[in-house]
Amino acid sequence: MNIESMERTAGRWRQAGMLTFGMAMAGALLLGGCEKREETAAAGAKGVIRIAIANEDTFRMDYADYFAAKFPDLDVEIIPTLGLYDQGGDPVKKYMDIIDEKKPDLLFTDTWSYGKLAASGRLYDLSPLIAKDKFDLDNLLPAAVDYLQIKGQGKLYGLAPKFSSSVLFYNKDLFDRYRIPYPAAAMTWEDMLRLAQRFPAEGGKEERVYGFHMGYMQSPLDLIQYIGQAEGLAHFDASGRKLIADTDGWRRIYRLVLDGYKSGALQWDYSPPDKQRFDKEDVEREELFGAGRAAMTISTAGQVRSLRQREAAFAWDMTPVPSADPAHRQNPDFYVYPIFSIGSRAENVTNAWEVIKYFNGAEAAKIEMKTELELPVRQAFAKEIDGHSLEPFYRVKYEEADNSDNYAAVPMEFGQTYRELSLKLMDAMLQGGLSVEEGLRLQQEQGQRALDEAQAAARAKAGEAGAEGS
Incomplete structure (x- = not known):
């Protein structure tokens, strides 16, 4: 899921429930004195916070009411990121350029860019902040925390309040x-x-x-x-x-x-x-x-x-969902969203951390469950919907597949070529004119030739680009 599609999904969160949201927020604020330190610390957030998010409309629709109620003393500056996937080229590289130039305090990242931003040193390690404030990780869905830590090469560079699975x-x-x-x-x-x-x-x-x-x-x-x-x-x-x-x-x-x-x-x-x-x-x-x-x-x-x-x-x-190994429960539909991260060059780390704590804490999860049909990473708020327990959604684990980065070196142009070849051979297998064994043998041989040609073309293109730049 890319940055833009994540934010389009986020844009639907509260479109139809503003009245219900307001009532839920009011009730939650009345209960605010009973929450843990992580829930009440937001009152101390003051000054400026620079947020990298799709645009002003996305912030206003999805978060403005929360900020008005919980962070009234924060001056929010929006750094727009919408459209990176419509401009051609490498969208993650463009995202990194925005981060380098604008130095956002808070970033709304997604599962595609999070690991790349962490590996490039552009995200702030949250672990010391989590330890200092004793932020409650124990009640979060383990698969969500595992995902963020694995993609962060053992460190936690973000927290996400929601997840999807099937x-x-x-x-x-x-x-x-x-x-x-x-x-x-x-x-x-x-x-x-x-x-x-x-x-x-x-x-x-x-x-x-x-x-x-x-x-x-x-x-x-x-x-x-x-x-x-x-x-x-x-x-x-x-x-x-x-x-x-x-x-x-x-x-x-x-x-x-x-x-x-x-x-x-x-x-x-x-x-x-x-x-x-x-x-x-x-x-x-x-x-x-x-x-x-x-x-x-x-x-x-x-x-x-x-x-x-x-x-x-x-x-x-x-x-x-079925599984070859029920003990692992790999789920193709699993991802977390949105991922709240702090820029490594942020000037207002404290403000950004207070926002992250709130949106990933119990109070925000409680409000979301009253207003939206979402899956909170905080498991305590996963009760039931229409009499059906949500527990099956939570029976998921995340393990980094050995082949997760194997696509990086594959030319993008090869994808459509290989799909067309696979569809043609699979149709022949489905109709009975070709056995599975023979079909996959042909797919291996013809697909490898196509991949070799795509790799050669990509190397030639890179060589031409290098010659022009020298």
Whole structure:
């Protein structure tokens, strides 16, 4: 998730709930005297704070009310960062240039840029401040803290109040109708897809029930890639010069997913609309679970909001996503947001730290849970939504994949070429004209040739750029 998309997501937080927010804030302030030191210290924040955030509108919509109530003596200066991903070139490098020039005190970073900023020395280590103020880390989701520390190479350069992860939603009425046992809490991907295949392939395309459906997937290849990511499978070696496609791990996942689609238990007939925005009909076509026509789906907390809005008439529940190793629970949809960090050259460290403490503390988490359907990193405030426990979302761990940086050396142009090749071969495998073994052998050979060509072109381009600059 990039800087801009994170801030677009943030922009939706309080759009529809300002009255509720105001009431919740008032109630929280009445209780302020009962909070820990980390919650009451905000009263001492005075002077200037320079904040790197999308723009003035984002700050006004998402944070201005909080600052008016909790930091009335702070003079806020906004350093806009919106649009870095629309200008071409390296957006993180441009972000770093802004930090170097403007020297913000407080930064709203994201999971893409956080590690790079930390490694470049542009973020302030929060550990001494945390220790000095005895800031409560014990009640934070361990996966969130682990993520921030791992990306910070053992140090904590930021704190994030919210996170996203996904769970397996299931339609209890459909399972009861076909007398199929509910999904277990410790299933493997094989278990889940075999469970999906127990639902009979009955009826026409517009009314039949599917065992599993995951919306907005353009091809079975997307589910294959999703499961591969969950299991930590690599596409490239550490150098980024060798393609990894024809392996036992990838063959197993291809067979598993393609068997599911061939059986009719899985549905993926995705037709992206030829327009900029999805309308209601487009969403309905991709929301088979919400329509009661899919027994299972994998989705984020937004699925709960969707079920509530459409007043779903069926009984449903959720359980952790499948995992090759249930003890680890890698989740492709896991990320934390927004990440509050202090610039390493900040002039107002104390003010920035007071803001970070507040937004990552108990009082702010309490307010958010009253006004928004979000997942707070503070686990004490994760109760339930519409009678459903949020606990499955919290059954997640973060471990840095061995191949997490392997994409850095891969030319961006190769991505589309490789996807088109993979789709063509996968379609042949799906139709039965090509075995999984032969398909992945061809994918390995043809993909490696394409990667070699892309690498050669990138080296030539870099050489030309170097010659021009000399």
